[in-house]
Amino acid sequence: MSEIAIKVENLSKSYRIRKGEAARYTALRDVMAERAAQFFNHLKKGQNPFSQSGQHEIFWALDDVSFEVKQGEVMGVIGRNGAGKSTLLKILSRITEPDKGRITLNGRVASLLEVGTGFHPELTGRENIYLSGAILGMRREEIKKRFDEIVDFAGVEKFLDTPVKRYSSGMYVRLGFAVAAHLETEILLVDEVLAVGDAEFQQKCIGKMHDVGKHGKSILLVSHNMGSIRRLCQKSFLMDNGSIALFSNTEDCITEYVSCNRYSKTDLSLIKKNRSGSGIVRLSEVFFQDSNTGKRLNELISGQAVDLIIKYKSKELAINLIRDLQIGVSIYDEEKGFVTVLNNRMSNYLFENVGSEGVLICSLGKISFMYGAYNCIFNLLINHVLSDRVEGVCRFKVMEGDYYESGFSNCHDRSGIYVNQKWQIL
Amino acid sequence: MDTPKHQLVITPGLSSANYWKDIYRYRELFYMLSWRDIKVRYKQTAIGVLWSVLRPLLTMAILVLVFGYFAKLPTSGDYPYPLLVLAGLIPWQFFANATSESGNSLLDNQNLITKVYFPRIIIPLSATVTSFVDFLIALMLFLPLMLIYRFTPSWHIVFIPAFTILIFLLSFGFGTILTALNVKYRDFRYVLPFIVQIGLYLSPVGYSTEIVPLKAQWLYSLNPMVGIIEGFRWCLLGESSLQFGQLMVSLAVTFFILALGIRYFRKTEKYFADLI
Numbered sequence: 001m002s003e004i005a006i007k008v009e010n011l012s013k014s015y016r017i018r019k020g021e022a023a024r025y026t027a028l029r030d031v032m033a034e035r036a037a038q039f040f041n042h043l044k045k046g047q048n049p050f051s052q053s054g055q056h057e058i059f060w061a062l063d064d065v066s067f068e069v070k071q072g073e074v075m076g077v078i079g080r081n082g083a084g085k086s087t088l089l090k091i092l093s094r095i096t097e098p099d100k101g102r103i104t105l106n107g108r109v110a111s112l113l114e115v116g117t118g119f120h121p122e123l124t125g126r127e128n129i130y131l132s133g134a135i136l137g138m139r140r141e142e143i144k145k146r147f148d149e150i151v152d153f154a155g156v157e158k159f160l161d162t163p164v165k166r167y168s169s170g171m172y173v174r175l176g177f178a179v180a181a182h183l184e185t186e187i188l189l190v191d192e193v194l195a196v197g198d199a200e201f202q203q204k205c206i207g208k209m210h211d212v213g214k215h216g217k218s219i220l221l222v223s224h225n226m227g228s229i230r231r232l233c234q235k236s237f238l239m240d241n242g243s244i245a246l247f248s249n250t251e252d253c254i255t256e257y258v259s260c261n262r263y264s265k266t267d268l269s270l271i272k273k274n275r276s277g278s279g280i281v282r283l284s285e286v287f288f289q290d291s292n293t294g295k296r297l298n299e300l301i302s303g304q305a306v307d308l309i310i311k312y313k314s315k316e317l318a319i320n321l322i323r324d325l326q327i328g329v330s331i332y333d334e335e336k337g338f339v340t341v342l343n344n345r346m347s348n349y350l351f352e353n354v355g356s357e358g359v360l361i362c363s364l365g366k367i368s369f370m371y372g373a374y375n376c377i378f379n380l381l382i383n384h385v386l387s388d389r390v391e392g393v394c395r396f397k398v399m400e401g402d403y404y405e406s407g408f409s410n411c412h413d414r415s416g417i418y419v420n421q422k423w424q425i426l
Numbered sequence: 427m428d429t430p431k432h433q434l435v436i437t438p439g440l441s442s443a444n445y446w447k448d449i450y451r452y453r454e455l456f457y458m459l460s461w462r463d464i465k466v467r468y469k470q471t472a473i474g475v476l477w478s479v480l481r482p483l484l485t486m487a488i489l490v491l492v493f494g495y496f497a498k499l500p501t502s503g504d505y506p507y508p509l510l511v512l513a514g515l516i517p518w519q520f521f522a523n524a525t526s527e528s529g530n531s532l533l534d535n536q537n538l539i540t541k542v543y544f545p546r547i548i549i550p551l552s553a554t555v556t557s558f559v560d561f562l563i564a565l566m567l568f569l570p571l572m573l574i575y576r577f578t579p580s581w582h583i584v585f586i587p588a589f590t591i592l593i594f595l596l597s598f599g600f601g602t603i604l605t606a607l608n609v610k611y612r613d614f615r616y617v618l619p620f621i622v623q624i625g626l627y628l629s630p631v632g633y634s635t636e637i638v639p640l641k642a643q644w645l646y647s648l649n650p651m652v653g654i655i656e657g658f659r660w661c662l663l664g665e666s667s668l669q670f671g672q673l674m675v676s677l678a679v680t681f682f683i684l685a686l687g688i689r690y691f692r693k694t695e696k697y698f699a700d701l702i
Contacts, residue, residue, distance in 0.1 A: 105433065
C-alpha cells in the first residue's frame with residue numbers, strides 16, 4: 001500500500017527582518033531608545049508621533065513548497081545553508097508555524113533535530129531515557145516496554161545509574177540515538193544527526209533506520225553528507241532559496257547540487273585585487289570540472305574524479321611562443337592553513353614553447369580532500385619570472401563523500417585529506 | 427500496527443485552535459518536566475532539601491533582627507514576632523522564587539523549544555510547580571516553631587489551601603508574563619531580580635500591614651501580595667489585619683494578572699522558536 005505519509009501543499013513561511021544591521025535579538029533598551037527617537041522625529045516632522053514606520057523587510061524562508069512522501073519512503077533533502085531545509089523541518093515538527101499552506105501528516109510524528117534531545121546532564125542514564133522519551137512524544141508505558149531494548153542498543157548497561165554528565169561523548173550520543181531509534185512513530189524527521197557518533201555505532205544507526213524504513217516508517221532526512229543521503233534515500237529534493245529546485249531521484253539531485261556554479265568567481269579577466277606580477281601573461285579563467293562528464297563544478301565530493309582547468313592569455317599578441325611556462329596552485333583551508341600545492345614542474349610536466357594563449361588541464365584523479373572550503377593562490381611564471389599571481393579566486397567546497405568506496409565513512413565533516421591505504425594481516 | 431490512525435493537519439493558526447486540548451494531551455510531558463526540575467534541584471545543591479528550610483529560616487532571623495529588634499516595629503496580636511515574619515516570608519519566598527524561576531524558564535529550556543513541539547506554557551508551569559515543592563517543605567517549618575513558642579493555631583488554618591491556590595495562580599500568571607518578555611527582550615532578565623527585591627519591601631513581609639498609614643492603605647492593597655500574605659497570617663496565626671476589601675482586591679488583581687499572563691503568552695509563544 002503506497003499511501004501518502006506526508007503531504008505538503010503550498011507551504012510558505014516568512015520572517016520579518018529589520019533593515020540595516022540585523023540584531024541577533026531585541027533588547028528592551030534598544031526598543032525604548034528607538035521608539036523615543038522615532039517619537040521625536042515624527043513630532044518634528046508633524047506626523048503622528050505614535051505611528052511606526054515600516055522598518056521591516058519580509059524574507060521568505062519557504063516559498064510555495066509542495067511535495068509528498070509515501071509511506072515507507074526515505075526522502076532526502078539537500079541544499080545550501082539558508083536554503084530553507086531547517087525551516088521546513090521546523091514547520092513539519094510544529095516548532096514554528098507556517099504563514100500559508102497546509103501539511104497533512106498521516107501518522108505520529110517524531111522529530112530528531114538533535115541527538116539526546118532534552119537530556120539533562122545531572123540526571124542518570126535511566127532517568128534521561130524516560131525524560132527524552134517523553135519529550136520526543138513516547139508514553140511512559142511505551143518507554144517501559146522498550147527500555148531494555150534501548151539500553152541494549154546503546155550499550156550502556158553498566159552506566160545506567162551514572163549521571164550523563166560523566167558519560168563519554170560517544171556514550172551520550174549512543175544513548176540519545178537509541179531513544180530516538182525506538183520511537184514508535186510512523187514518521188521520522190531527521191536533521192543532520194548522523195554526523196555524530198563513532199564509526200561502529202553510526203553503521204548500526206543507519207541499519208536501524210533502514211529497518212524502520214522497511215517497516216513502513218517514512219523518513220525525511222536533511223543532511224549535508226552526500227554519502228549518507230546516497231546510501232539511505234531513493235528519492236530526494238534539492239532546495240534553493242526557499243523553494244524546491246529539483247525533485248527527482250537522489251543521484252540527479254546530488255549532481256545538480258554539486259554542479260550549481262555560484263560559489264566563486266572563475267572568470268579572472270576583471271580581477272584586480274590581490275593580483276601581482278609582471279602581467280605579460282595573465283590567467284583568464286580557472287575552474288574545476290568533473291573528469292567523466294566534463295561538467296563545471298563548484299562543490300566537489302571527496303573521491304570524485306576532478307580536473308582543474310586553467311586558461312591563460314598573453315597580453316600582447318606579439319608573443320607567439322612562450323619558452324617556459326610554470327604554474328603553481330597553492331591550496332589553503334579555511335583557517336589559511338596550507339594544505340598542498342599543485343605544480344607542473346614539481347610533478348615533472350614541463351610546458352616549453354607553448355602558445356601565447358591556451359588551456360592547461362591538471363587531472364587530479366580522485367580528489368582526496370575531506371569536507372571543507374578551500375582557497376587557492378595561483379602563481380604563473382613565464383621564463384622563471386612571476387607573471388601573474390591571483391589570490392582568493394576559485395574558492396571551492398568539498399562535500400564529504402565515499403573516498404574509499406567502502407560504503408562507510410566516519411569522518412563526519414572533519415577536514416583533512418584522505419591517504420591511500422592498504423591493509424593486510426601477517 | 428495497533429495504534430489508532432493519527433492524522434494531523436498543520437495549517438497557520440493550528441496551535442491556537444487546539445490550545446487547551448493540546449495542553450491536556452501533553453500532560454505526561456508536564457509531569458516529566460516538573461519531575462526533572464525537582465530532581466535536579468535537590469541533586470544539585472549539596473544540602474538539597476535542607477536548603478529550602480534553611481533559606482527562609484535565615485532570612486527570618488535577619489528580618490526579625492532588623493524590623494523587630496532594631497526598628498522595633500509593633501505587632502498587633504499576641505503572637506511572637508518571628509512567627510509574624512515567617513508567615514509572611516514563606517508565601518513571599520514562594521512568589522519570588524516561582525516568578526524568577528518561571529521568568530527564566532523559557533530561556534533555560536531553549537534547547538527544547540527549538541527542537542521539539544509541545545505547548546510552551548508547560549515550561550513556566552512546571553517551573554512554578556518546582557518552587558511550590560519548596561514552599562510546601564518550608565511550610566512545615568511552622569510545626570517546630572509553633573512548638574517552641576507554644577503557640578496553638580486556630581481553626582482558620584483550614585483555609586490555607588485556598589490561599590495556596592491563590593498564590594500559585596498569581597505566581598504562575600506573573601511568571602508567564604515575565605518569561606514571555608524575557609524571550610522578546612533579552613535584557614529584561616536584569617530587571618527581574620530588581621522587581622523581586624523591591625517587592626520584598628512593598629509587601630508586608632517583615633512587618634504587618636497595620637503600620638502602613640491609613641490613607642495609603644488602598645494604594646498599598648493594589649499589590650496582590652498584601653492580601654495574600656495577610657491571608658496566610660490570618661490562617662496560621664489566627665488573626666491579622668486582613669480586611670475583606672483588601673482580600674477582594676488581591677483576588678481581582680490575581681485573576682487579572684493570570685488572564686493577562688496567559689493571553690500575552692499565547693500571543694507571543696508562536697514566535698518563541700524564531701526569537702530564541
